[in-house]
Every structure is written in C-alpha cells, then in structure tokens.
Amino acid sequence: MGVAIPNASTMNWFQFRGITNELDSNLASTDYRQFTVSKTGEFNFKIADINTNIKIVDQNNKVVAEAKAKNEAAETSAKLGPGTYTAVISQAVRGVNEREYTLDITERQNIMMVGTGAQMKGIARAVVGNDSGVQKHTLTVAQGGEFVGNMSLPYTRWALMSKEGKVVASGDTMDPAKSGEDMLKKPSFKVEPGQYELVIVPPKNVVGEIPYQLNFVQKVAKAPESTEERPFDKIMREREARLKQWAAEDANKSSSTSKTTPYKMSLLA
Structure with a gap:
C-alpha cells in the first residue's frame, strides 16, 4: 500500500520527516515529498535543519517557493491554488548523504x-x-x-x-x-x-x-474620572450656598413683615 499524500487544505499543520538519500542533477543529496492543495490558500514552509535547501515545485515543474537554511532554520511562504506539489529537500553541501531532515508545512492564516x-x-x-x-x-x-x-x-x-x-x-x-x-x-x-x-x-x-x-x-475611550475637589473650589461652593440661604431667609422675613399693620403718620395742625 502506498503512502497517502497529505492535503494541505484540510490540515492546519503537518510535517515531512525523512532522509535525503537520492542524488539530483547537481549531485546533491535529495529527497522528494508530494502534497496536494484542494482549495486556494497560503502556506508556510519551514526547514529546521541547517545547510539544507527546500523548493516547492508545482505540477508544471515551476518553483513557487524556495528557502535555504544555513546556520539556522529557514522559512518561506506561498499562495497556492488547487493541484499537486512536490517538496524538494536537498543538502547544501555536496558529499553529505542520507541526512535526516524535518519540514513543517503550516497554514498561513x-x-x-x-x-x-x-x-x-x-x-x-x-x-x-x-x-x-x-x-x-x-x-x-x-x-x-x-x-x-x-x-x-x-x-x-x-x-x-x-x-x-x-x-x-x-x-x-x-x-x-x-x-x-x-x-x-x-x-x-x-x-x-x-x-x-x-x-x-x-x-x-x-x-x-x-x-x-x-x-x-x-480601543474605547474611558469616561473621565471624577477628580478631588480643590480647597478653593470648596470655599466658593460653600460661600455660594450660604448666600443662597441668606437670600431665602431675607425673602421670608420681608413676606412676614408685609402682613402687619402699616405705620400711620399724623399731620400736625
């Protein structure tokens, strides 16, 4: 039974792990892995092994993504349409054969x-x-x-x-x-x-x-917080309150005085 080809459109993440045990036209130790894409999407390709190159090739043998890991992991991304693609993993140093590699393929959201x-x-x-x-x-x-x-x-x-x-x-x-x-x-x-x-x-x-x-x-603007009343503002507020109180008291006094018998003046003969 053959190995099932993974569909990148149906998985958030999958991984190819293998050994570069074939030689390409440049005599570089290489391995080839296939995957499919069922609907258009964008994907990340990350090689975790140093001195390792990756190429993503479409069904027309066109390179659609490429990365070269030197002293650290390398990553590339590509927007792919429906079809079958081949990941070409090769060693950057000639003479290094049958070396293990790990290639991560993730959805680029x-x-x-x-x-x-x-x-x-x-x-x-x-x-x-x-x-x-x-x-x-x-x-x-x-x-x-x-x-x-x-x-x-x-x-x-x-x-x-x-x-x-x-x-x-x-x-x-x-x-x-x-x-x-x-x-x-x-x-x-x-x-x-x-x-x-x-x-x-x-x-x-x-x-x-x-x-x-x-x-x-x-970001939603916050309502201004209440600030502490300054001493000067407190004095003015209390003063205004007292003035209003005194004015009200004076008005009541004037009203009660108007109800008493008015003072009569007599003219001297």
Missing part, C-alpha cells in the same frame, strides 16, 4: 481586521532542532483605528510588521501576573488599512500542542 478588531487562533508546538518556533501569518486591515492586543499564551511575544519590515505594533506575555489586567490599561497602537505580517514567538518549552488566541480589540 489571513486574519481580517475591521473596526471592532480581529481574532487569531493558533497552536504552539515544541520546537525541533534549530527551529526558532516563530510563526508567521498575514493580517489584512480593512478598517484602521486604535487597538489593544491580548495574547492568551504565557511567555509569548508578537509583532505586527509592515511590508517594509518596520514594527508597527508589538506585545508580550512575559509577565503572567499582568495577563489578567484590564484591557483598557494595556498599551494601544494605531494601524492604517493595508496588509501586514503577524509574527508570533511562542515559548520553546511547549509540551505537545497548546491552542492559543491573539485578540485585537478596538
């Missing part, structure tokens, strides 16, 4: 941010070899504004990058004691409409698979 915010759901996994554990996704901002980021996974960092590689916003949960604080007290950031790269760095000591959420919530 395209999160949509509207005026009220956005939500991203992911899974943190234990890192393998020289893999940094970094996860990358796409954030499309349809309506800009001011937002607050809230990550559910402790000891995690995240950053929002522009197309020019500039950090637009960032945050972390390195202090779990602050994870439950009021959202409105957390630092906010402003973002304009456009497309950004969302970079997430989970902790490396993850055991198994841990789901997490990253929520972007619209």
